[in-house]
Each structure stands twice: as structure tokens, then as C-alpha cells.
Amino acid sequence: MFLRRLLPLSRRLFSSNSSNDPASIIAELNKEMESVFGEPPSSTHPNSIDNNVMAAQDSQSVSPKIVENDYGLTHVGSKGEAQMVDVSPKENTKRVAVATCKVILGRKVFDLVSANQMAKGNVLSVAKIAGINGAKQTSNLIPLCHNIKLTHVRVDLSLNRNDCSVEIEGEAASTGKTGVEMEAMTAVSVAGLTVYDMCKAASKDIQITDVRLEHKSGGKSGDWSREE
Structure with missing residues (x-):
């Protein structure tokens, strides 16, 4: 069906005089294709935005202590730097x-x-x-x-x-x-x-x-x- 509908248009466009604007020809071709296939899909999937937002929210919701020190290493500070443990609160x-x-x-x-x-x-x-x-x-x-x-x-x-x-x-x-x-x-x-x-x-x-x-x-x- 697409070929039957597109062929008359293409013959009509390319058999016209050479003064036609190429941009206009392309625009008419695009309209004809849209009439057959419908509007082209968005370059960004609708769910991708939601997924990106959710991923960003998840990354912010993770506890900083888990990210920075997953195993509770006492000689590792909050920023991953080496540190000497403060034992002053401990009992003898x-x-x-x-x-x-x-x-x-x-x-x-x-x-x-x-x-x-x-x-x-x-x-x-x-x-x-x-x-x-x-x-x-x-x-x-x-x-x-x-x-x-x-x-x-x-x-x-x-x-x-x-x-x-x-x-x-x-x-x-x-x-x-x-x-x-x-x-x-x-x-x-x-x-x-x-x-x-x-x-x-x-x-x-x-x-x-x-x-x-x-x-x-x-x-x-x-x-x-x-x-x-």
C-alpha cells in the first residue's frame, strides 16, 4: 500500500519543474510517509526519563556510610582515607x-x-x-x-x-x-x-x-x- 501511495507522489514531485525547493519536496515525502506509518517514535523512550529519575533518586537514597565503607573497616574514614581509630570512648x-x-x-x-x-x-x-x-x-x-x-x-x-x-x-x-x-x-x-x-x-x-x-x-x- 505504501508503494502505491508513495509512487504517485514521488512521480509528481520529481517530474515537476526544477525550480521546486528540495526542502519542500522532502517535507511532502515525510508527510506522505507519516500518513502511511504514522508519526515517528520519539528519540527518547518514554520510560527512559522515568528510569533515569528513579536511578538518580536511588543513588541519593543509599546510605553514605554503606557507599563509603561497605564492610565497616575501622581504619577507613568517611571519605575513604586512612585514619587512626579513636579508642577514647572504650573501656579498659x-x-x-x-x-x-x-x-x-x-x-x-x-x-x-x-x-x-x-x-x-x-x-x-x-x-x-x-x-x-x-x-x-x-x-x-x-x-x-x-x-x-x-x-x-x-x-x-x-x-x-x-x-x-x-x-x-x-x-x-x-x-x-x-x-x-x-x-x-x-x-x-x-x-x-x-x-x-x-x-x-x-x-x-x-x-x-x-x-x-x-x-x-x-x-x-x-x-x-x-x-x-
Whole structure:
């Protein structure tokens, strides 16, 4: 039907004299097409405006706290910047944390450490003191940790012949407003690094593994222990 209606018009327009305005010809063609197909659709879908408005409203209705800090990270400020947590409103409670790590030596180095034949001296004794010092220096090493007063630090090292490793356990305690998990993990990490330093001349294959928190107590979150 469109061709039957459009063809007479096109013949009429293009067979007319050349003085006709091209714009007028195009306008008449558009009218003829509209009479067949109806008015052309709007370039913007009617629902798109509503959708855009709703999307804008939704974005404004989302809580700023959720957008800026979805997981409640205490060291992240309202604008995403790093911050030191203000613990002044908290109550003083007894805090204890225990952490562990392992240093895999290999058979050759393990035998040297067991026989106390390393050139630098007694590996386990030096690493023990280093771990205690590390716990006391945690706030200097970890930027956003609080400088807390430790009441106790324990670092124990033992040889495990089954996998030729040194197993390290560290404990930190304090009575204050913030936990001592970082102090315990720093203690075992520094002790492990010291074992490596004492033994690196004998082997470069030594590995420090499994630095992790095992237990913590005190504070608002209460007690927590790792489940094996």
C-alpha cells in the first residue's frame, strides 16, 4: 500500500519543474510517509526519563556510610582515607592474643640449628629476644596501630623434626582500650625473620609460613579462637 501511495507522489514531485525547493519536496515525502506509518517514535523512550529519575533518586537514597565503607573497616574514614581509630570512648579491659608461625629450614639447616652450630650463634635464643622486641615496637612498624602499654610478651620457639621446621608461638597481653593481636603477630613475624637471618648463610631456601592469629580475648568483641 505504501508503494502505491508513495509512487504517485514521488512521480509528481520529481517530474515537476526544477525550480521546486528540495526542502519542500522532502517535507511532502515525510508527510506522505507519516500518513502511511504514522508519526515517528520519539528519540527518547518514554520510560527512559522515568528510569533515569528513579536511578538518580536511588543513588541519593543509599546510605553514605554503606557507599563509603561497605564492610565497616575501622581504619577507613568517611571519605575513604586512612585514619587512626579513636579508642577514647572504650573501656579498659584485659586483652590477650596468641599468634603462631612456622619457619621451614630444610634438613641441612635444621641439623645445624639443632646442634647449635650456626656461625651467628644460638638461633632460637636470639630469635626469642627479637620477637619480644618486635612486639614492643609494633606501633612504630604498623602505621595505624596504637602505642599501647604491654603487660606481658611471651615468645616460644621449638624444633619440629618431622618437617624440619621451627615452630613459633607468641603471646601479648595488656589492660587497655584496644587489642593486642598485632603485637602477637608482629612478635612471631620478627622472630621468624630472625631465624631466617641467622640461617641464611647456610641456605636461601628457608621459608616463613603460616603467620596467623590463634586466639584473642577481651574487648567488645569478646573471645575468639581459630577453628582447625
